[in-house]
Amino acid sequence: MLARPEQLLLALIGEAAIGYPAWLLAAIGHPVIWIGAAIAALERRWNAGSALRQRLLGVALLALVAGGVGAIGWLIEASASTGIAVGVVIVLATTGLAQRSLDDHVRAVARPLLRGDVGAARVAVAMIVGRDTAALDESGIAVAATESLAESFCDGVVAPAFWFLVAGLPGLLVCKVVNTADSMIGHRDERYLHFGWAAARTDDLVNFIPARISGVLVCLAGMGGWATMLRDARHHASPNGGWPEAAMAGVLGRRLGGPVSYDGEPAHRAWLGDGPAPDAADLMRALWVYRRACVLLWAITGGLAWLL
Template identity: 65%
Template sequence: MAETAPWPWVAALALGLEAALGYPAALNRAAGHPVAWPAAVIALLERRWNQPAASDRRRRLLGVVLVALLVAASVLFGAAIQGVLGSSLPALTLVALVATTGLAQRSLYDHVAAVLAPLQAGDLPAARAAVAMIVGRDTAALDAEDVAAAALESLAESFNDGVVAPAFWLLIGGLPGLFVYKSVNTADSLIGHKEPRWRMFGWAAARTDDLMNLIPARIAGGLIALAGGGGWRILRRDARLHASPNAGWPEAAMAGALGVQLGGDARYDGVLTNRPAFGDGPCPTPADLARGLRLYRRACLLLWLIPMAIGLIAVLAR
């Protein structure tokens, strides 16, 4: 099916369906989200394989084996679904529906909008609680500007991780490509850390995730700058300041497009972490967060145009 399916149109349809439907709450209550399935496997193998008494070499090797298993299982699972459904038009619509489980346009928007609403109402405790759902930093002492900044940073970075990169790998590799990306990205979020416990075991997950996000992160940054009508100078100047080779691209683009400053030091589990700052402007306000959400919607629409344009070119080239 991967050779004959019109994947650009499937990707475009999946993006549109997910934006409209999201992931139904009833389905989430009944079966959980599919991302939880590889997460459970990763957690299980991490407990069994990542033993502190083992050598660094053994822990890194077992981390490589874990990533290889995730990739193999994701390819087989995705290919099996495609093979069962076939390549008819109704089947491809079902494939697009399955693919929506790997995208997060709607949920990302809803989570950030849930931060904006209490900020606009002046309810800082509720805003802190809402932003704590989407960021890893300590939120108890954040003021309104800090909350807006944290939400914007999450919106920018997750635009890549939850929207652009999954759509890119769906377009490139169909459901197997999408499932591989989601499994690797989940592994990175769970074990791809620099703390001593995970540094060796999570090395392969972190490096594979970096590799799979190299192109999508740059596309995400470009789409944000394009949707915002500016920010290119800050994107070029600040994107490489981030410790990650990829996260700085959408964050720098968001800072430049909105004319605000993002990043900077933050506390995680009570420990102050030094982080680079992106942009030259002031700290963002709740009004800037509202502008960021509007920019995000435009960037998503621009993303939809990419597979549609590729599909149209393929049709005209026949």
């Protein structure tokens, strides 16, 4: 039977090469979509009452969905005693990784931006960020896409890979539940402040080590950025998001962060890095750094497979 690092290496390469087929997405959706539907259904039923009740039911939601999905992953992995069954585990692991889809989504922003089509780039960037995009100019779009690329490298690639190595398919699937729950209900607004508390705090814990690994990989891939990462990562509102974002800012020699707005409400954020804001060409540079960082992750995983 293949060792866990070998399984992960095959999953990483397979997902990057093939991704999640569009026909399959159209036919049955995606496991993350199924997880999101379960979270949304429970949130509609349970997110009410006192602050204490909301917090307790938010904990219950996360435990129920993560526990259920993790148990399914455990049952699948426990039955993987043949080559075909191990292949099923690897294929399922690819659905928790987002190397190719992240590259596709950011390229969809970069291509029109390079042509000077700011309107099309705004539409594309609105698909991957939560901030208001209607008034973004070229640099604003490039900032948004670069930050999303760097942070999603952790959330969508390094974190699920890390937890697959630690706990196999159940670990990867639980990581995806936590990440999805945080993106859906882990907000500090009136509706989710208490109900999403468990999702937000658990996401911070799950991504703590992967975020720092992500920052290191970005710096290695970009051959620099160390000083900026170490200086500015702590200024980010998230205990984790600043590591890959500050590393990317340092590698590019550009400034990320700064004020944005969400649903018309201004949000003041710290600046990360030095220099001018990135433009379309810098966004393409960021994509190449990201791709090299993914290859480095493959190399490290292959090294673990060889050693173990």
